[in-house]
Amino acid sequence: MSLTSFEGDHEIDEETPFLPNQDPPDLKPTQTPLPTAQISILLTAWLAESILSHSISPYLNQLIRELPDVGGDARKVGYYTGTILSLHYAAVAATSFQWNRLSDHVGRKPVLLTCLVGITLSMLLFGLSRSFLALALSWCLQGAVGGHPGIVKSMTAELTDETNVAQGFSMLPMFRALGRVIGSLIGGVLSRPQDRWPHIFSHPFWADYPYFLPCLVASMFSCLSLIITGLYLEETLDSRSSEKLQLARPDSDTPQGDANDHSPSLDMTPLADDSDKPPPLRSVLTKPVVITVANYGTTALLNAVAMSYIPLVWSTPVEYGGLDLSPASIGLGLAVYGGIGGFFQFVFFSRFVSRFGLRRVFVFSIASCAMIYTLFPFENLVMARGGPNPVVWLLIILQMSSLCVFDMGYTALNVYVSSAAPNRRSLGAVCGLSHVVISVVSAVGPAAADWLFAFSLTHNVLGGKFAYIVFLGVVCVELGVSTKLPKNTWAHREE
Secondary structure (H helix, E strand, O other): OOOOEEEOOEEEOOOOOOOOOOOOHHHOOOOOOOOHHHHHHHHHHHHHHHHHHHHOOOOHHHHHHOOOOOOOOHHHHHHHHHHHHHHHHHHHHHHHHHHHHHHHHHOHHHHHHHHHHHHHHHHHHHHOOOOHHHHHHHHHHHHHOOOHHHHHHHHHHHHOOOOOHHHHHOHHHHHHHHHHHHHHHHHHHHOOHHHHOOOOOOOHHHHHOOOHHHHHHHHHHHHHHHHHHHHHOOOOHHHHHHHHHHHHOOOOOOOOOOHHHHOOHHHHOOOOOOOOOOOOHHHHOOHHHHHHHHHHHHHHHHHHHHHHHHHHHHHOOHHHOOOOOOHHHHHHHHHHHHHHHHHHHHHHHHHHHHHHOHHHHHHHHHHHHHHHHHHHHHHHHHHHHHOOOHHHHHHHHHHHHHHHHHOHHHHHHHHHHHHHOOOHHHHHHHHHHHHHHHHHHHHHHHHHHHHHHHHHHHOOHHHHOHHHHHHHHHHHHHHHHHOOOOOOOOOOOOO
């Protein structure tokens, strides 16, 4: 039974803190100017990774279909595509923590430069691959050396303080969306250039390697980021992080009570007085954390499957339940989604939360995911009866709009994760746990989903629509799990 009372005009329930914030307004700290030059350099690395990862989506399924291993059988493409994507995410899950751990010892900048070199070379190898094994190994290498997103976040945190950290991190989603736009256009427009511009790309090389050009152009962005980072990025670990760790450790060589204990760096690192030793996992697995991470895992599964099915279904021939769109059309659709999605998040998310509450926004975003899977059969039905027409494009626009709304669920979960931690010292462990769950789900989800899609087609289960029904069921399960979340954020009462 919920205990609710009223004090004046304010409603008080079991989630209301005992002691409201009574800090006088004149004690609010002045916002520190954001180091825009260094943040901008970090954003080039963030943008380059996003471009590379999204540039293969428009043409990957067609590339797989043209491999000798597949033999042109469009019904089997899902098996191979799912395997490649799962190996990539499995490599990310296995190595990303190690890269970030290494950066704690040797510095952020050397590891970031190493990762940029690795993703540049692996992208070029991907474009030169002519067998399924070569494609799988090169894209697996792309995931194994892709530890720089975590390093970019670490450096962003070290370049900011509690007064401007939100401003610094708010740029990451926008540049992720920009990378989706640029990468999708590169992959869609520049694939098979010998067919689009035969007079320019007449050399036999382009016929033998028809998807090398988008890989080459995408890798130029990471190469440019590598040069800018190497020349102008300053190391952040030695300047502030090492000082933070030194002040935090009781066995540090710095004498206790030294005048340096009152330096401004203490204000910029609110965790400086916490222990460097991570808390035990048992103390982190509280009820709020378990519920939040469970919602995070299911949401990540639905997102991974949706982003895998959209290019897969769009590229599949109409007789097999798809739309038979070209890589250029797929790339354009994904680019438009990336641009609108980033703008939608920036403009509407905070307004929706202020008006409806965090949980309602999250539940609505999950419900919109059902529309994504429901529209696939209708798109195919319209395409089979009349070919490309305004009705098909209207359904695609509705599907992409639903995906933009669904993306708000991720942003809402980031807020829940930050409030689910029992205390500040366990915040990193909770964030790390959520990222592990996302990596595992991203490794398993696309493979299982694409295999299920191929199984539905090859065995004609429910007319080839069995896969959609399965994930509509997952949406219903997640709607039930989401009811366990609080109305807004988790409230903790520390004694």
